[in-house]
Amino acid sequence: MSSNAAIVDHNVPPGEPPHIHHMDSKTAYGAAKLGMWLFLATEVLLFAVMFCSFALMRYYHLEEFHDASHHLYLWAGAFNTAVLLFSSYTAAVAVTKAQLGDNKAVVKNFGISILCGFIFLAVKTFEYSGKAHHGMFPFVWNENFYEYKNFLGIYYCMTGLHALHVIIGMVVMYLYGVRPAMNNRFSGKYYTPVELSALYWHLVDLIWIYLFPLLYLVG
Amino acid sequence: MEHSQSHDEEGHVVPVSTFTKILIALLCLTVLTVAAAQVDLGKWNIVGALIIASMKASLVILVFMHGKYENKILWIYILLPFVLLAILIGGVFTDDPFRDQLIHFEVEK
Amino acid sequence: MSAHADTHGEVNYLNWKTGIWSWLTSTDHKRICFLYLYSIMIFFISGGIAALLMRTELATVGPTIINDPHTYNILFTMHGVFMIFLFVVPGIPATLGNFLIPLMIGAKDVAFPRLNLFSFYLYVIGAVIGGIAMLNPVDTGWTFYATYSTTTESSVSLMVFAAFILGFSSILTGLNFIVTIHQLRAPGLTWMRLPVFIWASYATAIIQTVATPVVGMTLLLVIAERMFGAGIFDPTKGGDPVLMEHLFWFYSHPVVYIMVLPAFGVVGEIIPVFSRKPLFGYKLVVISSMLIAAVGFVVWAHHMFVAGISDFSAKLFSFVTFLVAVPTAIKVFNWVSTMYKGSISFATPMLYAMGFVFLFMVAGTTGIYLAMLGVDVYYHDTYFVVAHFHYTIQGGAVIGLIAALHFWFPKMTGKMYNETASKTAFALLFFGFNLTFIPQFILGMDGMPRRYYDYPPQYESLHTLSTVGAFINGFGYMFALVNLAWTAKFGKVKAPRNPYNSVSLEWQTASPPIHENFEEIPVVDEDPYGYGTPTGNHA
Numbered sequence: 112m113s114s115n116a117a118i119v120d121h122n123v124p125p126g127e128p129p130h131i132h133h134m135d136s137k138t139a140y141g142a143a144k145l146g147m148w149l150f151l152a153t154e155v156l157l158f159a160v161m162f163c164s165f166a167l168m169r170y171y172h173l174e175e176f177h178d179a180s181h182h183l184y185l186w187a188g189a190f191n192t193a194v195l196l197f198s199s200y201t202a203a204v205a206v207t208k209a210q211l212g213d214n215k216a217v218v219k220n221f222g223i224s225i226l227c228g229f230i231f232l233a234v235k236t237f238e239y240s241g242k243a244h245h246g247m248f249p250f251v252w253n254e255n256f257y258e259y260k261n262f263l264g265i266y267y268c269m270t271g272l273h274a275l276h277v278i279i280g281m282v283v284m285y286l287y288g289v290r291p292a293m294n295n296r297f298s299g300k301y302y303t304p305v306e307l308s309a310l311y312w313h314l315v316d317l318i319w320i321y322l323f324p325l326l327y328l329v330g
Numbered sequence: 331m332e333h334s335q336s337h338d339e340e341g342h343v344v345p346v347s348t349f350t351k352i353l354i355a356l357l358c359l360t361v362l363t364v365a366a367a368q369v370d371l372g373k374w375n376i377v378g379a380l381i382i383a384s385m386k387a388s389l390v391i392l393v394f395m396h397g398k399y400e401n402k403i404l405w406i407y408i409l410l411p412f413v414l415l416a417i418l419i420g421g422v423f424t425d426d427p428f429r430d431q432l433i434h435f436e437v438e439k
Numbered sequence: 440m441s442a443h444a445d446t447h448g449e450v451n452y453l454n455w456k457t458g459i460w461s462w463l464t465s466t467d468h469k470r471i472c473f474l475y476l477y478s479i480m481i482f483f484i485s486g487g488i489a490a491l492l493m494r495t496e497l498a499t500v501g502p503t504i505i506n507d508p509h510t511y512n513i514l515f516t517m518h519g520v521f522m523i524f525l526f527v528v529p530g531i532p533a534t535l536g537n538f539l540i541p542l543m544i545g546a547k548d549v550a551f552p553r554l555n556l557f558s559f560y561l562y563v564i565g566a567v568i569g570g571i572a573m574l575n576p577v578d579t580g581w582t583f584y585a586t587y588s589t590t591t592e593s594s595v596s597l598m599v600f601a602a603f604i605l606g607f608s609s610i611l612t613g614l615n616f617i618v619t620i621h622q623l624r625a626p627g628l629t630w631m632r633l634p635v636f637i638w639a640s641y642a643t644a645i646i647q648t649v650a651t652p653v654v655g656m657t658l659l660l661v662i663a664e665r666m667f668g669a670g671i672f673d674p675t676k677g678g679d680p681v682l683m684e685h686l687f688w689f690y691s692h693p694v695v696y697i698m699v700l701p702a703f704g705v706v707g708e709i710i711p712v713f714s715r716k717p718l719f720g721y722k723l724v725v726i727s728s729m730l731i732a733a734v735g736f737v738v739w740a741h742h743m744f745v746a747g748i749s750d751f752s753a754k755l756f757s758f759v760t761f762l763v764a765v766p767t768a769i770k771v772f773n774w775v776s777t778m779y780k781g782s783i784s785f786a787t788p789m790l791y792a793m794g795f796v797f798l799f800m801v802a803g804t805t806g807i808y809l810a811m812l813g814v815d816v817y818y819h820d821t822y823f824v825v826a827h828f829h830y831t832i833q834g835g836a837v838i839g840l841i842a843a844l845h846f847w848f849p850k851m852t853g854k855m856y857n858e859t860a861s862k863t864a865f866a867l868l869f870f871g872f873n874l875t876f877i878p879q880f881i882l883g884m885d886g887m888p889r890r891y892y893d894y895p896p897q898y899e900s901l902h903t904l905s906t907v908g909a910f911i912n913g914f915g916y917m918f919a920l921v922n923l924a925w926t927a928k929f930g931k932v933k934a935p936r937n938p939y940n941s942v943s944l945e946w947q948t949a950s951p952p953i954h955e956n957f958e959e960i961p962v963v964d965e966d967p968y969g970y971g972t973p974t975g976n977h978a
Contacts, residue, residue, distance in 0.1 A: 133546070133547040133548050133552075133955075134550075134622070134623065138622050138623070141621075141622055142550045142551070142618045142621075142622040142623075144404075145403075145404065145407070145617070145618050145621060145622065146550065146551060146614060146615075146618045148404055148407055148408060149407055149614045149617060149618070149648055150614060152407055152408070152410060152411045152648065152649060153411075153610055153614070153648060153649065153651075153652045154652070155411035155412070155415070156411050156414060156415070156649055156650075156652035156653055156656075157652040157653075157655065157656045158656075159411065159414065159415040159418060159652075159653065159656075160418075160652075160653055160656035160657055160660070160686055161656065162415065162419070163415070163418050163419050163422055163682075163685075163686065164660070164671050164682065164686075166419050166422070166423070167422055167423075167426060167671075167679060167682055168671055168677075168678070170423075170426060170427065171426075171677060171679070172677055185364075189360065189364055192360050193357060193360060196353060196356045196357060196360065197353065199390060199394055200349055200350070200352075200353040200394070202394070203344070203349045203393075203394040203395075204346050204349055206344075206396075207343055207344055207345065207346055207349070210343045211343065249667050260670060260676065261670060261671070261676070261677050261678070264667075264669040264670055264671060265671070268660070268663060268669070306396075309394075309395075310395055313390055313391075313394050313395045316390060317387050317390055317391070320383050320386045320387050320390070321380075321383050321387070323363075323383075324363050324367070324379035324380075324382070324383050325376075325379065325380075325383075328363065328364065328367035328379055329367065329375050329376045329379045403621065410649060411649060414649060414653075414736065417736060417737055418653070418685075418686075418689055421685065421689070421737070421739065421740060421752075421756075422682065422685045424749065424751055424752040424755055425681070425685065425740070425748040425749050425751075425752040426679065426681075426749070427749075428749035428750065428751040428752060429747070429748070429749045430749075
């Protein structure tokens with residue numbers, strides 16, 4: 112597919128001038144997808160450092176990790192797991208809907224995913240404040256729980272970093288999924304932002320799939 | 331000269347029903363992992379938890395993230411971070427658990 | 440910055456839009472190359488000044504120009520941080536990689552041009568934050584080892600945060616290049632027809648993308664230790680300081696391949712041209728580039744042999760470290776075999792390329808010594824290591840960068856530099872470099888530790904020799920770079936489109952290229968190195 116002129120893209124919101132790309136739309140889609148998967152790879156490696164630290168600290172402090180893990184709110188963690196799984200489901204559905212040109216359903220499904228994100232964060236806030244109340248939180252350490260500091264340090268770092276990514280994912284789904292869908296941007300010919308936003312959100316879910324058993328169950 | 335935008339971006343549209351089935355499977359696996367945690371297998375606890383988590387992760391990657399339909403190149407980049415994670419943890423664990431070895435030498439009197 | 444004027448009325452990427460704002464907001468990969476080039480040179484010079492201050496101090500026993508060790512420690516920290524994070528790591532990829540990759544594959548630009556510009560501004564932000572950190576200068580060394588870095592009073596958090604931002608610049612550039620090389624190759628340009636510079640850039644981009652996040656997170660953990668007293672690196676709290684070293688070197692060993700792989704690619708482009716012979720063993724060169732990247736990920740703990748790691752770990756990493764020499768040696772054989780029975784011309788880029796081969800052989804061989812456990816126990820933290828890594832990084836990556844700047848100068852600026860000036864500069868810096876670092880190998884063998892601001896009198900003569908070499912080296916670089924910069928701005932000799940009769944795509948378009956690179960996207964039907972062969976149409 113050689114092209115010797117700029118590629119003019121008329122698939123733009125009504126009233127806007129056409130975009131001029133240096134790639135045709137198939138190449139651009141492939142490039143965007145590869146780019147997003149590469150970015151997800153970097154996120155996995157970011158968390159890899161935490162998983163490695165977790166593994167080593169657990170190796171050195173197995174008893175502490177077991178005991179400390181029991182102080183976490185297991186049912187909050189399990190509930191959050193279900194919430195994220197469901198939100199991943201609605202994100203995947205949103206991609207199919209975008210491919211079928213059903214923009215309203217994209218808004219609805221990404222909207223549910225974002226709502227699930229809020230629920231997740233609310234439960235996390237409840238968990239953290241519960242900890243703070245018992246003095247098991249940075250800056251308000253109760254000396255009684257000082258012995259759990261290794262586990263809790265890793266716990267807050269990993270869940271905190273994860274929560275940050277939840278927020279980023281929610282913003283991405285809104286900006287690149289919900290808002291354009293409200294302008295009927297998506298169809299079988301163009302749904303790249305929906306797919307990429309959903310990929311990012313799935314990563315957020317993937318990380319939690321590993322975090323939950325390691326922190327809450329195995330300890 | 332313009333190019334028409336007639337070609338679709340990618341063919342595979344996954345039906346919602348497929349996603350629903352996978353969601354149910356994922357929720358079942360979650361119940362399984364909580365249940366399995368009630369049984370104490372000693373040092374195999376973590377192995378079991380990781381196996382179930384990896385099954386869930388595979389479902390998410392293969393189906394939700396359309397991994398099933400992706401080409402080999404993309405699969406290399408999907409797997410690469412996990413390989414590197416294994417190398418990192420593996421490398422660290424050739425070190426710390428074996429450090430006692432430094433102590434095993436005899437001082438000649 | 441309408442610096443590169445005088446293009447004889449042709450419209451090209453340099454002059455089609457003028458004014459500094461058009462440069463600072465340009466998403467053109469060729470202009471972004473220059474944005475990076477001027478920026479990294481600022482840090483090359485600053486890092487070089489730090490080096491010359493240290494060498495001046497070390498020229499004689501006792502305090503020479505610096506009165507306390509603390510200041511000296513700050514100097515070697517700044518030297519390392521500037522040179523590594525702000526000069527050599529962006530280095531060839533951000534400059535020549537940006538300029539050449541789309542041209543060599545027949546594309547109009549990289550896959551994500553705006554991301555490319557964003558990467559540059561991340562670099563700028565990282566540099567600015569690092570500058571602010573200089574107000575309370577850091578003396579931990581560029582390695583930021585815990586537990587000193589996690590407890591000391593200076594602006595460590597700011598400095599490592601700057602490194603974190605710089606890391607993101609590197610990650611996004613790598614990501615951009617991977618996608619570009621996969622998606623934007625011209626019709627007919629199959630993988631095995633790609634110039635080796637592209638393969639080298641591809642392998643480098645992979646390392647940039649996947650290794651850098653590890654050190655990024657590690658540096659954030661250092662900040663967390665400082666700010667929240669986390670304790671995973673603190674032995675008094677049940678942590679392990681060596682964990683920080685594992686996490687740090689997991690990136691910092693692959694980073695040396697980020698630095699040197701592109702230089703391998705540059706040398707692989709220059710030597711065939713000035714030998715008028717196809718590159719010997721193209722397939723092996725390609726495989727070896729990818730192998731170096733891969734094996735480079737499993738050797739990191741050879742930086743930690745005396746840090747307290749287990750016997751088992753040390754032996755394992757020593758063994759694997761020997762393996763990584765093999766693909767590198769393959770490349771050296773290929774370059775030399777390319778030259779064998781070739782028609783050699785000693786133009787400036789070829790002098791640099793040949794110099795590279797010699798210097799990198801010294802680097803690689805001394806690396807083997809360090810890979811040997813028993814030997815490393817003695818040499819670790821001595822000047823032997825310092826000399827080794829300067830041969831690899833300066834004799835390798837930096838020489839490669841200067842070689843590339845000379846080789847592609849006509850393409851980038853449309854002008855030719857003065858050969859006498861450039862050859863003189865090369866002679867000075869080559870001589871100066873060896874004079875600086877051969878004494879340092881000997882100093883290391885004699886037991887002189889690194890990062891020391893003073894020493895016993897018996898080491899003085901070698902130190903003085905080394906300092907003289909350092910000044911000649913520095914002068915040689917300045918001469919080379921000023922020559923190029925002056926020619927770019929004021930030079931009158933116009934370069935032809937393809938002064939070396941090279942086959943690769945970047946030479947098939949105008950010098951300098953038009954904004955869109957090619958009038959028409961080319962179709963490729965031949966191998967990249969057809970010099971003097973039946974399939975090639977270049978003698």
